[in-house]
Amino acid sequence: MNDTMKNHPASVWALAQRAARMNPSIIREILKVTEQPGVLSLAGGLPSPETFPIEAMREATAKVLADTPKEALQYAASEGFGPLREWVAGALARQGQQVTAGQVLITTGSQQGLDLVGKVLVDAGAPVAVETPTYLGALQAFAPYEPIFKSLASDSSGPLAEAIEQLPHDAPGTRFAYVLPNFQNPTGRVIPEARRQAIVAAAQAARVPLVEDNPYGDLWFDEAPPAPLAARWPEGVIYLGSFSKVLAPGLRLGYVVAPPELYPKLLQAKQAADLHTPGFNQRVVHQVIKDGFLDQHVPTIRARYKAQRDAMAQALARHLPQGSEYAAPQGGMFFWVRLPEGCHAMALLEQAVAAGVAYVPGEAFFAHAPDVRTMRLSFVTLSPQDIETAVSALGRVLKRHLNEELEEATP
Structure with missing residues (x-):
């Protein structure tokens, strides 16, 4: 028996066929990245802990x-x-x-x-x-x-x-x-x-x-x-x-x-x-x-999230590159953004994290034919000030990428 076989013996476990269809959540994997110091996360679909009663x-x-x-x-x-x-x-x-x-x-x-x-x-x-x-x-x-x-x-x-x-x-x-x-x-x-x-x-x-x-x-x-x-x-x-x-x-x-x-x-x-x-x-x-606790409690959550929604809408308008598409949600926790042509949200994630901001690439949410230009941004766990900082950093990453694309395409 060679050393490789000694160090890596054959497994006695046989996985069920359905196990092959189980994959880790990209969101959970991204959340691990956001634990790095200095990264502002727009990724996780987490409620604000400030709302916990x-x-x-x-x-x-x-x-x-x-x-x-x-x-x-x-x-x-x-x-x-x-x-x-x-x-x-x-x-x-x-x-x-x-x-x-x-x-x-x-x-x-x-x-x-x-x-x-x-x-x-x-x-x-x-x-x-x-x-x-x-x-x-x-x-x-x-x-x-x-x-x-x-x-x-x-x-x-x-x-x-x-x-x-x-x-x-x-x-x-x-x-x-x-x-x-x-x-x-x-x-x-x-x-x-x-x-x-x-x-x-x-x-x-x-x-x-x-x-x-x-x-x-x-x-x-x-x-x-x-x-x-x-x-x-x-x-x-x-x-x-x-x-x-x-x-x-x-x-x-x-x-x-x-x-x-x-x-x-x-x-x-x-x-x-x-x-x-x-x-x-x-x-x-x-x-x-x-x-009747929720009758008093839930309106406080709505007011908090609405202010954060407004902060993100304003930040996106200021910092996203021309050609980005999004609509301010009327409730919930997320913005859905479609980036300009030439942007691949998954490919750009590493650069964004290096710049101090994380998001979820949208392609994970499609059963078929993913739109690689999409991303999901959560607005409920950051303060308005941090939302501004995060979106500003994201905008710089996207604009730099698009400028590089333009330079490469210019003869």
Whole structure:
């Protein structure tokens, strides 16, 4: 046996085929880079820690441990904490959804909800329709179940209804279409009322169910978004929500609202995955929110994020090179920028980090045919002053690159 074989013995582990479809999140990899001293990050989709209700959490934790310590620290029901499920159903009913607590499944973050949906609905080779572009985490959640992704033609108002209408012809047997109607990650776009009506009508006609992901819907700045898709077609829509953006992501609390015929299978998948979402966390969150806390807390988040949105819009107008395309989002956490011709966002990332700023190249958010000129910029974790500094540095990198391109092209 030679030295190489001694130092690197053959592995006894055989990976499942689905493991080959699991890839690291480019966002998580970029976040590692942003830990370098002096790098201002516009990359991570992280809520501002300044919005975390620390004192309310402290008080709620003390009360839960004082009143129901044994129950909070014991195994719990797979469906979730009953009073929290009732709260979710009530909150959604006020948005116009026809929901009972019996349709609410509390998950370990809404990301787990995506995984459960994939596990229950997707077979290898089955088509799954997604927006163009779409949330990277959803692509990661569904990919191990080996779907064939079908990219829906989309514009600044979301997926085109006619693209959904064509699914029976373009992708027969499509299991569902995954959509983010409110302040989408990554584009920040919101689907307007007329398009929502058209999407639901098209999905009903095509008999294609919808998976509606809504982590950002409460983070509107000037006007609340239209009613959810689930309010228009309760039996044909799975709805996902989250407490991460309005309380704290470290709690890992989300929920799935499913039509009654699907709920038992999602519950079984949840039981197999982790038995239940931490009961202690659920009780603490319910204690915080049960008396209307979010009615006062969420507006403070909106005001903070709106000021940061405005700061970024002003900085982009000042510093991005001519030919850049973007629109100020009306809520959420992100700007979506398309750079001038000749810019490759992934290729320029290393230069940007060296200049002290990080972003997420947009190509990771496309199931097919990525647009390499796009990038996602988060505005909620930096102060207006730091946003100005970061965007100024980004602008210098982009303009220098374009000048170099022009010089090379000049005879």
